[in-house]
Amino acid sequence: MTGNIPITKTYKLFIDGAFPRSESGRTFSVVNPQGELIANASQASRKDLREAVRAARSAQNTWASRTAYNRGQILYRVAEMIESRKAEFLDLLKSGGVNSRTATREVEESIQRWVWYAGWSDKYSQIIGSVNPVSGPYFNFTVPEPTGVVGIIPPSEPSMLGLVSRLVPAIVSGNTAVVISEGHSSLTAITIAEVLATSDVPSGVVNILTGDQTDLLPWIIGHLDVNAVDISGINQDVDLTILEEASSNVKRLVSRKVDEESLELISDFLEMKTVWHPIGR
Amino acid sequence: MSTSTITSVETGLPIRVTPVDEVSLEARASSLATRSIKTTSKRAALNLSIRCIDLTTLEGADTPEKVASLCQKAKRPDPANVDVPQVAAVCVYPExxxxxxxxxxxxxxKVASVAGAFPSGLSTLDARTADIADAVRRGADEIDIVLNRSAFLAGDEKRAFEEIVASKEACGEVHLKVILEVGELGSYDKIRQASMLAMAAGADFIKTSTGKISQASSLPRMLCMAEAVRDFTYHTNIPVGIKAAGGIRTAKQAWHYLVVIAETLGTDWLNPERFRIGASSLLNDVLLQLKHLDSGYYSGPDYVTVD
Known part of the structure; x- marks a missing residue:
């Protein structure tokens, strides 16, 4: 046998722990900054979105009912898995036109950020929650709960840090996520999906679609079973009247900058529950 | 399995029970499951699914209040939309x-009642017929009994047959559905044979499963039973109804069953007089699909009742 024929990877979607092609059969070409074809990726349709939301919804209760400690451990594990595949992520980022030094910094920062949020899993509720003084014989306390299913439209640049910065604060508290990635950053997103699939994150907690964010935006905004949508990746020339739809189904919209790393980003996707409990024997 | 014959109670004529070609049966069932229903027909299919539902609650924890709320849902599946039809029947325990x-x-x-030592069918025949007569006296419009699988699988088809005849007598004019519990029969040949046996003994409906075992209804099994109904009707001119139950939870699954029925028995069977789906969670999924058709938005379980 002379010479190896390179086996190129088929980038597919990540729904409910599996890697299906788009039900529509459509794909799109991912090119590097020189315009050369790097890969073909699946272009998700609204039906793929529907399936992803269904998977996220059915995984949400069990994910949220894991202990905070356990969720933290699982997320640490993901960071370890990314660490061991560092080289692959570096190559991917470089193929998108990022120089070697910046790429290294981005991958390292992504791992650090992943670990940072993982650490918050059993700590945020003590900080955000409260015991409230009330005039009556009651204990009154406020506890944070995950909002449910979160749609995430991450910024495409920087592709890895952008996704990690938006995804981890959403899922650490027990939300499940449907991510929509676009263009070259789809490759990073699906590679992260491969990491998730081989770590201990239960199926359906993170679902990743690739394709056209603008195309899928109205469907995720209008979907009644999605509780919040992170629109950090939507650029301003999109018809923003679409976002008004979110108010018709009381959906929370969140937009953050990539360099933000704070507890507030976790509370973006929390609901506060206040409980009155009578004092007495 | 070789060909056997069975004699219909009503016509007195023998009917040949031919063996089943397992491979082509499964191939045909899976090809029918790929049939897509276009948007223009979707609403009709969804409404038809609802009209054919036997909304079921068969749990030890059933209470009169739970049954009352189930009946409300049966009469008016979507309180916000009067255009949604009511279901065919509610299916409950005799109590x-x-x-x-x-x-x-x-x-x-209508009110359907399971009876006759559901779901095993293994109490004495007298106790079972008394149970049936009691459910009829309480006002049930339809009775769902189980085939005596124990006798049938032991080779005592005669006894299984005669017990259905006795149950039919206990029912009087009330419709009798016979549950074959196909998951316990072991082969398509047995399913076909049991279907023929139940129909020949006078069943008005044959039904796939009790819903109490995990190996419940499946599309090939439904197709096998539908083909038995087709052949029986061809020989006797008696149109027997068919009911799918157990594990049917999504609107899409319901469509697959509708397609199998339409392609095997014809559109004469696409009505609640001849086709039923026994289900509880299916109704909510169908309602969600209807909401999607009406509004254009994907809906979610927060927007239908918790049963």
């Missing part, structure tokens, strides 16, 4: 029949 009759009075929703 709950009177409550269901009371709650559905005047609505046209």
């Amino acid at each position: 709950m029949v009177e409550h269901a009759v009371e709650a559905t009075k005047g609505s046209g929703v």
Whole structure:
């Protein structure tokens, strides 16, 4: 046998722990900054979105009912898995036109950020929650709960840090996520999906679609079973009247900058529950 | 399996029970499951699915109140939309029949009762027929009994047959559905044979499963039973109804069953007089699909009742 024929990877979607092609059969070409074809990726349709939301919804209760400690451990594990595949992520980022030094910094920062949020899993509720003084014989306390299913439209640049910065604060508290990635950053997103699939994150907690964010935006905004949508990746020339739809189904919209790393980003996707409990024997 | 014959109680004529070609049966069932229903027909298919539902609650924890709320849902599946049709029937235990009759009075929703030592069917025949007669006396419009799989699988088809005849007598004019519990029969040949046996003994409906075992209804099994109904009807001119139950939870699954029925038995069977789906969670999924058709938005379980 002379010479190896390179086996190129088929980038597919990540729904409910599996890697299906788009039900529509459509794909799109991912090119590097020189315009050369790097890969073909699946272009998700609204039906793929529907399936992803269904998977996220059915995984949400069990994910949220894991202990905070356990969720933290699982997320640490993901960071370890990314660490061991560092080289692959570096190559991917470089193929998108990022120089070697910046790429290294981005991958390292992504791992650090992943670990940072993982650490918050059993700590945020003590900080955000409260015991409230009330005039009556009651204990009154406020506890944070995950909002449910979160749609995430991450910024495409920087592709890895952008996704990690938006995804981890959403899922650490027990939300499940449907991510929509676009263009070259789809490759990073699906590679992260491969990491998730081989770590201990239960199926359906993170679902990743690739394709056209603008195309899928109205469907995720209008979907009644999605509780919040992170629109950090939507650029301003999109018809923003679409976002008004979110108010018709009381959906929370969140937009953050990539360099933000704070507890507030976790509370973006929390609901506060206040409980009155009578004092007495 | 070789060909056997069975004699119909009503016509007195023998019917040949031919063996089943397992491979082509499964191939045909899976090809029918790929049939897509276009948007223009979707609403009709969804409404038809609802009209054919036997809304079921068969749990030890059933209470009169739970049955009453089930009946409300049966009469008016979507409180916000009067265009959604009511279901065919509610299906309950005999103890709950009177409550269901009371709650559905005047609505046209029928009351079906399981009876005859459901789900095993293994008490004495006298006890079973008394159970059936009791459910009828309480006002059930339809009775769902189980085939005596124990006798049938032991080779005593005669006894299984005669017990259905006796049950039919206990029912009087009330419709009798015979549950074959196909998951326990072991092969398509047995399913076909049991279907023929039940129909020949006078069943008005044959039904796939009790819903109490995990190996319940499946599309090939339904197709096998539908083909038995087709052949029986061809020989006897008696149109027997067919009911799918157990594990049917999504609108899409319901469509697959509708397609199998339409392609095997014809559109004469696409109505609640001849086709039923026994289900509880299916109704909510169908309602969600209807909401999607109406609004254009994907809906979610927060927007239908928790049963």
